[in-house]
Amino acid sequence: MIKSYKEITNKYLIKNKNRTILTLVSVILSVALISSVGLFFKSMQAVEIENVKNSIGSWHIRFINPDDITITKVKSNPAVKRIGLYKEEQLKPIDKNLSFRRILVTKDSLELLPYKLKEGRYPTNNKEVAVEEWFKDRINENCRINEKIKIGNEEYKLVGTLENELGTQLNFAGDVITVDEIGSERILLVEMKNSKNMKYYLEQLKNVGKNVEENKRLLRALGAKLPPGYAVALGIIIAIVVISSMAVIYNSFQISVVNRVKEFGLLRAIGATPKQIRKIVFREATIISLIGIPIGLLCGIIALYGIDFVFKIISENKFNIIAPTISRDIISLSTVVGLLSVYGSAYLPSRYASKVSPLIAISSRFVIKKEKIKRRKSFLMYKLFGFEGLMAYKNIKRNKKRYRVTVFSISLSIMLFILFNFLVEMFLGMYNDMGEYKNLHFIVKNKSGNEKLVVDENIVNQIKSLPYIRDSYISYGKYFFNVLIDKTKENDDLKKRNNIYKEVDFNGEKKSSIETVLEIYDDNCFE
Amino acid sequence: MEILKVEGIKKIYGEGENRVEALKNINFTINKGEFVAIVGASGSGKSTLLHVLGGLDRPSEGRVIVDGEDIYKYKEDKLAIYRRRKVGFVFQFFNLIPVLDVEENILLPAMLDNSDVDKKYLDEIINLLGLNDRRHHLPSELSGGQQQRVSIARALLNKPSIILADEPTGNLDSKNSREVMELLKLSSIKYNQTLILVTHDINIASSADRIINLKDGEIVSDKYLR
Structure with a gap:
């Protein structure tokens, strides 16, 4: 025995399996589409955040040479999670191809810096050091943890090795991590608390001291610095998905209502109020949502892992494009979007059903419309x-x-x-x-910072004469300089962007100065 | 005792060239417990009149007073409640919900009312209408006569004071017609209900207490037989 008139809906859904399945499929597909796209972006974001943390560090902003007052202010700011002080000393040469730089750290700053311990531990005094593995190998391949190592003119005790980083290797300059008196030429790293208003707090915090730098890549990855264009693009995608799924679901509801016009008419005749009729249609929406949305979310998650699986095959497990992350935000957003599209689609058909005249059920005269x-x-x-x-x-x-x-x-x-x-x-x-650039197999360049050390003609010819070299291209480096132009020649569009034109006084005349770069290539490069 | 009073009812469909006056100034009073047959040729307005009495079709002019209240002063929701509690409908096309079984179809008015079902009364009417062994059949599994009995049971469930029947035997053979009419009369006597029935079958009409004859939307005769 049924308990409520609303159970008509359940019975109807079961009796009309095909239509129910069609509606369910469209709900499942749209929820799966939205959740998988969202989860995919979140998972890409997770990889990017991890990459930035590994290469730049997990700090959000840093203050260069802050005074003690600034440090106290920053420390007491409620939006700040933790801070750390450290110092990067000047590069010092070891030999003509290798240099090093002492990084004076504290326990706090180590957590915000990108270094990752591979073996051993971090140093605790100025006689102990931790260095990257490649750097240790270059100095003394046989040196083991807790043995003496000579860097520059000093001898230290090696207490730990670090994971290799790309940047230091490209520059032939190793970071030597140690603990020492930091002094006033220091850098204050700041990690902020996770918050929806991080952007706002960040701007506030930036006003606390001078010489502030943002960890732009991390902020962008976190979304705090999301350019407005991205948000709009994301909104448009969601809108299109919602509208298209609504069109399908609406169609399905409308068909179901039109098919049952006589039934609704009958219910009206025997005393159903328009509200009760709407409830019958909305109950259909509720049941469809209860079944369709969880399955849709599940499909979205499965799709995410499927994409990850395919990417892993394509990249031969060498690097991660996405790190599957099941974000609660995305799951709830997809649920809300799913609910909105189901109930939104049911709204008009339910109104239509509630306005059905009771006479439709009774008199055939009302069924056939004279058109x-x-x-x-x-x-x-x-x-x-x-x-x-x-x-x-x-x-x-x-x-x-x-x-x-x-x-x-x-x-x-x-x-x-x-x-x-x-x-x-x-x-x-x-x-x-990167265009053709990615087709290059290797690049020979001088990155030591030593002006005398160049890739000379001899090396170029030697490389060219190698039997397995097909083509070689020479780039002569970049030259930075300023160009002065008349103020009248300024481009209006460019003027709107800050810091393109700088006003300078040249021989008593007002001129505009533009920063210019000249890059020089050989003929081959332009082919 | 007067239960229903109709005052100056007019019903006009369409406009301009298509304007049809289905009912022209209808007036009568019906007492509690009466069995009234409304007869007339096809297109005489008898069904329209029944719809107006049942709160299904708003008249263009005039009042329908039931138990002292003008039902067309009600808002849509209250009018629905009037149909649900005061009136029981029996239609020519039995109009059952195809996905609900016999018992569920009968229970619908109580479900819409959120009222508790009197199990004893439900069993009583199911037995009265001889549907006991069909309780859990779907409408599609029943004969025409059986379907009409289900719709009578449904009309009786909320113990309405007025039963409105629109050609209840129009789609039935003579044996089933007789049975359905017997049941309608029996229940109206048993539960002291007013029965208003539209028909063009003069045999059925002659079993009523009173016959109202319509022609072109007007009452041409109103006779008491007994």
Whole structure:
């Protein structure tokens, strides 16, 4: 025995399995689409955050040479999670190809810096050091933990080795981590608390002291510095997904309601209020949501791991493009979007159902509407598609409204296809925008900072003569200088961006100065 | 005792060239417990009149007073409650919900009312209408006569004071017609209900207490048979 009139809905859904499944599938697909796209971005973000933390550090902003008052102020700021002081000393040469720099750290700053201990421990006094593995090998391959190591003119005790970093190796300059008196030429690293208003607190904190630098890559990865364009793009994607899934779900609800017009009429006749009729339709939405949304979320998560799996195969497990992250924000956002699209789609059909006249159930007179059918000449349709085509054409013309929704759904799905195609292209393009540059197999360059050490003609010829070299390209480096132009020659569009033109006084005349770079290549490079 | 009073009812459909006056100034009073048959030719307005009495179709003019209250002064929700509590409908097309079984269809009015079901009364009407062995059949598994009995049971469930029946035997053979009419009369006597029935079958009409004859939207005769 049923307990409530609303159970009509359950019975109806079970009896009309095909339609129920269709509606469920469209809900599942849209929720899965939104959640997987969201989770995918979150997972890319997680990789980027991890990369930045490993290469730059987990600090958000840093103050260069702050005074004690600034440090106290920063420390007491409620938005700050932790701070750490450290000092980077000047580069000192070891030999003509290798230099080093002492990094004076504290326990606090080590947690905010990108160093990762590979073996041993961090130093605790100025006689102990930890260095990167490559650097240790360059100085003394046989040196082990807790043995003496000579760096420059000093001898230290090696207490730990660090994971190799790319930057230090490119510059042939090793970081020597040690603990010593830091002094007033120091850097204050600040990690902020996770908060939705991080951007706001960040701006506030920046006013506390002078010489502030942001960890731009980390802030961008965290989304605190998200350019407005991205948010808009994300909004548009979500809107398109929502509208297209709503179109499908709406269609499905509308069909279900239209099919049951007589039933609703009957319920109205035997005393159902319009509100009760709406409840019957909304209950359908509730049941569909309760089943469809969790399955959709699950599919989204499965899709995320599927993408990860494919990426792992493509990248041969060498690097992570995404780190599957199941973000609560994305799950709740997808749930809300799913609920909105289901209930939004059910709204109009429920209104329609509640306004059904009770007479529809009773009198056949109200079922067959007398339509004004215009006579149409459709000679062309007849010629093109024959009699069947003519009938189809007339039917479409007669039920314009119904076909509008169908046409709308088709256009939307094409639009979705193009959009996602574009997104995938864009995503792949991120790895392709280096152009031909990525086809180079190796680069020989002078990065020691020593002006005398150049890749001379001799080396170039030697490389060129190697049997396995097909082409070589020479880049002569960059030259930075300023160009002075008349103020009248300034470009209006560029003027809107700050710091492009600087006003200077040249021989008594006001001129605009632009920073300019000249990059020099050989002819081969331009091919 | 007067239960229903109709005052100057007019019902006009359409406008301009399509304007049809379905009911033209109808006036009558019906007492509690009466069995009234409304007869007339096709298109005479008898069904429209029944819909107006049942709160299904708002009249263009005039008042329908039930138990001293003008039902068309009610808002849509209260009018629905009037249909639910005061009136029981039996239609020509049995109008059952196809996904609900016999018992569930009968229970619908109580469900809409959120009222507790009197199990004893439910069993009583199910037995009265001979549906006991069909309780859990779907409408599609029943014959026409059986379906009509289900809709009578549904009309009786909320113990309405007025039963409105629109050609209840219109789709039934003569044996089933007789049975359905017997049941309607029996229940109206048993529960002291007013029965208003629309028909064009003169045999059925002749079993009523009173016959109201309509022609072109007007009452042409109003006779008491007994």
